[in-house]
Amino acid sequence: MARYLLTRAWQSAVTLLLSTIVVFVGVRALPGDPALALAGEDRSPEALAAIRQHYGLDQPLPVQFAQYVERMAQGDFGVSIRTGTPVSSMLTTALPVTVELSVLAILIAAALGVGAGVLAAVRRGRPAEWLANGLALIGLSVPHFWLGLLAILYLSVATGLFPASGFVPILEDPVDNLHHIVLPAVILGTGLAAIIMRQTRSAMLDSLSSDYVRTAKAKGLRPRAVITRHALRNSLIVVVTVVGLQLGGLISGAVVTEQIFGLPGFGKMTIDAVFQRDYPVIQAVVLLTAAAYIVINLLVDLLYSVIDPRIRVTGEPA
Amino acid sequence: MTTASAPVLEIRDLSVSFPTETGTVSAVDGVSLDLAPGEIVGMVGESGCGKSVTAMSIAGLLPGSARVTGSVRLDGTQLIGARESALRRVRGREIAYIFQEPMTSLNPVLTVGRQIGEVLQVHERMSRRAARARAVELLTLVGIPSAALRVDSYPHQLSGGMRQRVMIAMAVACGPKVLVADEPTTALDVTVQAGILQVLRDLRDQLGTSVLIITHDLGVIADIADRVVVMYAGRVVERAPVDDLFANPRHRYTAGLLSASPQPGRHAGTDRLTEIPGLVPVLASQPDACTFADRCPAADQQCREAAPPLEGIGGTDHVAACWHPCTTAPTAPTAAQEANR
Numbered sequence: 001m002a003r004y005l006l007t008r009a010w011q012s013a014v015t016l017l018l019s020t021i022v023v024f025v026g027v028r029a030l031p032g033d034p035a036l037a038l039a040g041e042d043r044s045p046e047a048l049a050a051i052r053q054h055y056g057l058d059q060p061l062p063v064q065f066a067q068y069v070e071r072m073a074q075g076d077f078g079v080s081i082r083t084g085t086p087v088s089s090m091l092t093t094a095l096p097v098t099v100e101l102s103v104l105a106i107l108i109a110a111a112l113g114v115g116a117g118v119l120a121a122v123r124r125g126r127p128a129e130w131l132a133n134g135l136a137l138i139g140l141s142v143p144h145f146w147l148g149l150l151a152i153l154y155l156s157v158a159t160g161l162f163p164a165s166g167f168v169p170i171l172e173d174p175v176d177n178l179h180h181i182v183l184p185a186v187i188l189g190t191g192l193a194a195i196i197m198r199q200t201r202s203a204m205l206d207s208l209s210s211d212y213v214r215t216a217k218a219k220g221l222r223p224r225a226v227i228t229r230h231a232l233r234n235s236l237i238v239v240v241t242v243v244g245l246q247l248g249g250l251i252s253g254a255v256v257t258e259q260i261f262g263l264p265g266f267g268k269m270t271i272d273a274v275f276q277r278d279y280p281v282i283q284a285v286v287l288l289t290a291a292a293y294i295v296i297n298l299l300v301d302l303l304y305s306v307i308d309p310r311i312r313v314t315g316e317p318a
Numbered sequence: 319m320t321t322a323s324a325p326v327l328e329i330r331d332l333s334v335s336f337p338t339e340t341g342t343v344s345a346v347d348g349v350s351l352d353l354a355p356g357e358i359v360g361m362v363g364e365s366g367c368g369k370s371v372t373a374m375s376i377a378g379l380l381p382g383s384a385r386v387t388g389s390v391r392l393d394g395t396q397l398i399g400a401r402e403s404a405l406r407r408v409r410g411r412e413i414a415y416i417f418q419e420p421m422t423s424l425n426p427v428l429t430v431g432r433q434i435g436e437v438l439q440v441h442e443r444m445s446r447r448a449a450r451a452r453a454v455e456l457l458t459l460v461g462i463p464s465a466a467l468r469v470d471s472y473p474h475q476l477s478g479g480m481r482q483r484v485m486i487a488m489a490v491a492c493g494p495k496v497l498v499a500d501e502p503t504t505a506l507d508v509t510v511q512a513g514i515l516q517v518l519r520d521l522r523d524q525l526g527t528s529v530l531i532i533t534h535d536l537g538v539i540a541d542i543a544d545r546v547v548v549m550y551a552g553r554v555v556e557r558a559p560v561d562d563l564f565a566n567p568r569h570r571y572t573a574g575l576l577s578a579s580p581q582p583g584r585h586a587g588t589d590r591l592t593e594i595p596g597l598v599p600v601l602a603s604q605p606d607a608c609t610f611a612d613r614c615p616a617a618d619q620q621c622r623e624a625a626p627p628l629e630g631i632g633g634t635d636h637v638a639a640c641w642h643p644c645t646t647a648p649t650a651p652t653a654a655q656e657a658n659r
Contacts, residue, residue, distance in 0.1 A: 210422065211417060211419055211422035211423040212422065212423055212424055212425040212426070214379070214417065214423070215415070215417060215423045215424065215425070215485075215488075216425070216436075217379060217409070218377065218379055218409055218410060218414070218415040218417075219409065219410035219414075219436060219437045219440070219488065220406045220407065220408070220409035220410035220411060220437070220440060220441060221406075221410075221436065221440055222406065222440070225436075225440070229428070229436075230425050230428075233425075233427050233428070234425070234426065234427055307427065308426065308427050309426075309427060309472045309474070310426060310427075310472070310474050
């Protein structure tokens with residue numbers, strides 16, 4: 001186990017370094033010049049040169065990269081070219097928003113998706129399955145930005161049940177925080193629930209027709225025990241895989257939802273940074289997203305071996 | 319072993335059919351069978367002859383779409399049409415099952431101790447700890463060495479023979495009256511087979527459990543069964559004490575089965591195994607005719623116009639449904655030869 005974690009840590013470090021290089025080069029390959037974006041009215045060569053010098057943009061790329069990695073290793077993500085605030089403080093405000101939104105959305109999605117998936121499999125060919133399948137189809141095909149707009153229109157603007165936008169940190173006022181985040185989380189979660197439901201349903205259909213479920217029935221177990229302990233336990237690998245992938249996607253990709261609900265999260269920060277060629281911010285965001293993916297993947301792999309004893313973690317590289 | 323005591327399991331006129339997309343398929347037609355306490359009855363026939371469907375219908379384990387008629391009585395209690403909750407109390411406690419594939423029949427993500435303990439927890443209201451302790455005893459009973467360690471193993475950590483012993487331990491956990499073993503040795507090596515059959519015999523001797531063993535392997539039948547029921551296309555075609563059946567098969571199908579099975583003294587090149595031409599028919603409905611007629615060398619007009627009744631020939635213990643039963647034993651192996659091969 002320790003050896004496995006060590007191997008994985010080593011692999012993760014390599015992955016992180018590679019993604020850092022790709023982003024560093026990629027960002028600079030984009031058309032556009034941050035000095036121009038910052039200079040505003042005064043576009044004299046002197047002013048531009050001063051800006052470039054100030055942010056180290058006049059250095060050769062390898063030197064810039066070396067400096068960047070060195071600072072990053074010390075926890076210094078640099079200063080935003082656009083706002084002048086340290087990137088690390090931008091992250092500490094944006095990250096909790098996105099993490100809270102993502103975790104809440106994935107919990108809602110998993111509860112809805114697994115529940116509906118199990119129901120659809122158990123009640124195969126009956127109205128409950130048609131209903132679950134129909135709802136899943138809607139959840140998959142309706143874009144959630146549109147759902148979000150509808151929700152704002154009817155649940156916020158018309159009735160005032162929920163705030164239309166904004167965010168309150170959880171430490172400031174937990175109730176108000178939940179009030180602000182629950183609507184976007186539900187909107188985000190329903191789309192994901194549809195995918196979880198489809199996957200859970202097909203995995204459950206497999207397990208329910210398996211020999212060990214027949215054995216469980218022959219033992220005289222209650223349907224509940226047969227479904228949860230025997231069939232669902234064996235379907236969880238699929239569920240965990242889907243949820244893991246989705247959670248990774250959410251950390252970087254709740255962009256649209258954050259934008260619609262005016263949540264000051266990662267997504268909003270990324271969009272602003274890309275438009276302004278704010279190199280340090282983009283780099284930090286991508287690096288953090290990559291790190292999140294790596295950690296989530298590791299957790300998923302570790303969970304596999306908890307769920308299914310046939311899967312053993314070893315020190316061998318995969 | 320033929321006992322005069324009342325049968326523990328009494329199947330009368332059991333019929334099962336399934337609706338399919340292409341129409342109804344009749345899987346079992348009018349099967350009757352008694353199982354005396356402590357008796358081992360073998361049920362034999364080709365794939366698709368209705369053996370497993372008969373077995374599954376005993377404790378109501380067929381899918382909901384199956385149409386089951388007739389009567390299955392366990393110690394006088396009717397099981398066909400019984401409430402699901404009543405059947406649940408019977409399953410695992412009074413009628414237990416062993417299935418063919420010990421790998422897939424055990425849950426891969428639960429320890430064997432947990433899977434055995436589960437039966438005890440639900441039927442005997444045992445605590446998890448007590449059930450685990452009892453599971454160790456049961457594993458010892460079915461001949462698993464160092465059971466105290468094995469109880470925490472997962473199925474994939476055990477060999478095929480060990481897994482089947484675990485299945486048996488699970489099945490006998492509550493001391494059932496009837497054990498239904500559906501092809502319990504088919505997926506196993508011959509050497510392992512013998513061990514499993516010995517365990518079943520020992521359990522019958524120690525616990526007095528009646529066993530219905532379903533197989534297509536005549537060697538297994540000869541080895542373990544007291545009586546044999548031969549099934550063909552959903553019907554019982556012959557029923558006899560095991561020695562009688564091997565020495566003196568009456569039904570043409572039984573005779574065909576026996577001569578299709580290898581035996582000592584017949585060698586390749588000098589004697590060929592005789593196969594029965596054709597396949598078991600899939601029947602939409604059961605015709606009033608002998609269903610074996612199309613594959614039978616002795617079939618005539620009578621066979622195609624009326625179903626032969628299951629009648630005693632000679633002794634009452636030996637019945638066959640055939641208009642033209644074999645009169646003398648063909649070149650069939652004796653039960654003793656079968657068991658020894």
